[in-house]
Amino acid sequence: MIETLDDLDVEGTTVGVRVDVNSPIDDDGTLADDARLRAHVDTLSELLERGGRVAVLAHQGRPGGDDFVSLESHANRLSTLLDQPVEYVDATFSSAARKTIRTLSNGDCVVLENTRFYSEEYMEFDPERAAQTHLVTGLESVLDAYVNDAFAASHRSQPSLVGLPTVLPGYAGRVMEAELDVLGSIEETPDPRVYVIGGAKVSDSIDVAWSVLEKGLADHVITAGVVGNVFLIADGVDLGDASSDFIYDQGYWDEIDRAADLLDAYGDRIALPRDVAVDRDGDRYELGVNALPPGDGESAMDIGDSTLEYYQRILADAETVILNGPAGVFEDDRFQKGTRRLYDTATDSSTSIVGGGDTASALRKLGVEGFSHVSTGGGAALRMLTAEPLPAVTALQNAPEQPAADD
Numbered sequence: 057m058i059e060t061l062d063d064l065d066v067e068g069t070t071v072g073v074r075v076d077v078n079s080p081i082d083d084d085g086t087l088a089d090d091a092r093l094r095a096h097v098d099t100l101s102e103l104l105e106r107g108g109r110v111a112v113l114a115h116q117g118r119p120g121g122d123d124f125v126s127l128e129s130h131a132n133r134l135s136t137l138l139d140q141p142v143e144y145v146d147a148t149f150s151s152a153a154r155k156t157i158r159t160l161s162n163g164d165c166v167v168l169e170n171t172r173f174y175s176e177e178y179m180e181f182d183p184e185r186a187a188q189t190h191l192v193t194g195l196e197s198v199l200d201a202y203v204n205d206a207f208a209a210s211h212r213s214q215p216s217l218v219g220l221p222t223v224l225p226g227y228a229g230r231v232m233e234a235e236l237d238v239l240g241s242i243e244e245t246p247d248p249r250v251y252v253i254g255g256a257k258v259s260d261s262i263d264v265a266w267s268v269l270e271k272g273l274a275d276h277v278i279t280a281g282v283v284g285n286v287f288l289i290a291d292g293v294d295l296g297d298a299s300s301d302f303i304y305d306q307g308y309w310d311e312i313d314r315a316a317d318l319l320d321a322y323g324d325r326i327a328l329p330r331d332v333a334v335d336r337d338g339d340r341y342e343l344g345v346n347a348l349p350p351g352d353g354e355s356a357m358d359i360g361d362s363t364l365e366y367y368q369r370i371l372a373d374a375e376t377v378i379l380n381g382p383a384g385v386f387e388d389d390r391f392q393k394g395t396r397r398l399y400d401t402a403t404d405s406s407t408s409i410v411g412g413g414d415t416a417s418a419l420r421k422l423g424v425e426g427f428s429h430v431s432t433g434g435g436a437a438l439r440m441l442t443a444e445p446l447p448a449v450t451a452l453q454n455a456p457e458q459p460a461a462d463d
């Protein structure tokens with residue numbers, strides 16, 4: 057059983073709130089898109105209005121990346137969204153951070169520095185070991201409770217996600233609660249159930265396809281995007297050098313064998329593209345798989361019309377559609393059609409669930425609306441859609457209880 061904010065005695069309590077505000081970053085190192093911050097406003101404003109003292113914990117980017125920046129601009133933006141001052145401290149668990157947390161009054165909020173500035177936070181631990189890291193031992197003494205609202209990071213076993221709820225009473229925030237409500241009951245959604253697997257995270261997507269086919273969760277798996285290209289190659293289609301080089305450069309060449317194994321085992325339930333769109337002389341040009349390989353330097357950038365018709369027929373019979381990853385390079389106007397049409401068709405099903413940060417931003421860009429649920433999570437949603445437990449959610453389930461007020 058996971059406790060929620062309804063179970064937390066908030067007034068005067070110092071709460072560490074883990075959020076996921078991992079966002080696109082501008083060239084000047086500041087926040088470029090506040091969608092993920094906005095998602096957490098309900099949880100944070102509820103805690104503040106109920107008299108909590110809130111210390112916000114979050115990561116941004118990965119070490120070495122251009123988006124691996126401080127959370128100062130996130131804190132500034134949060135202050136506008138919450139319509140109250142939000143302090144920022146350039147420390148996460150040092151004495152400076154602890155001192156700031158100790159001086160919070162009821163209704164005050166501070167954003168601590170990017171948790172991944174500390175190497176332990178970019179490692180995976182079991183919860184007991186995570187509880188002994190510097191971040192957890194540093195913060196444990198100044199926090200009374202822990203709230204996890206970072207559903208999108210819950211597939212990671214990192215200290216701020218699994219260590220803090222091992223030593224502190226743990227609660228799901230409102231985002232986490234909503235995501236678990238919808239994604240935690242995938243098995244109860246109506247049949248037939250179709251998974252649409254696109255985008256560029258080929259290994260994760262093949263894991264999902266294996267799992268949902270093996271467990272009988274998927275009546276059909278529809279493939280698109282880079283994932284669809286890998287399945288086409290696995291099926292013996294010559295996609296040409298440009299698409300093959302791209303797959304090789306992304307480190308997904310070995311996935312072709314896994315895709316072939318999956319086709320051997322469950323080929324009757326896996327739908328492959330029947331045509332692809334390439335860039336020919338600057339225009340979109342569609343080629344049936346029988347007409348492949350494409351010309352020199354041409355790469356499969358989207359699914360074509362005949363694939364769309366085929367996939368739309370499968371979707372027409374689906375009661376539940378679960379989608380992750382765009383069908384093509386949606387960032388380029390010429391290759392948005394597959395994503396727009398496929399996702400638009402899915403909104404006609406009684407239950408349509410979308411996972412993936414890039415997918416959500418593609419849909420915003422393309423103006424496609426009307427899904428039953430758009431998840432804040434990419435990898436986390438994928439894992440949950442296979443009915444697998446998420447380490448940070450398990451840690452919350454096992455968290456100690458909040459001591460009674462007079463203890």
Ligand SMILES: Nc1ncnc2c1ncn2[C@@H]1O[C@H](COP(=O)(O)OP(=O)(O)OP(=O)(O)O)[C@@H](O)[C@H]1O
Nearest residue numbers: 255256257281282356357384385412413414415434
């Ligand atoms: N045929 C293709 N060739 C090259 N890139 C493609 C193709 N189809 C889709 N993509 C790219 O895939 C990327 C998105 O894939 P990704 O798997 O990251 O999506 P996501 O699951 O929604 O994201 P996340 O898990 O990060 O939230 C886009 O940048 C898009 O351009």
Ligand SMILES: O=C(O)[C@H](O)COP(=O)(O)O
Nearest residue numbers: 076078118208209434435
């Ligand atoms: O953006 C995400 O999917 C989450 O914030 C997790 O980020 P990570 O993949 O860098 O751990």
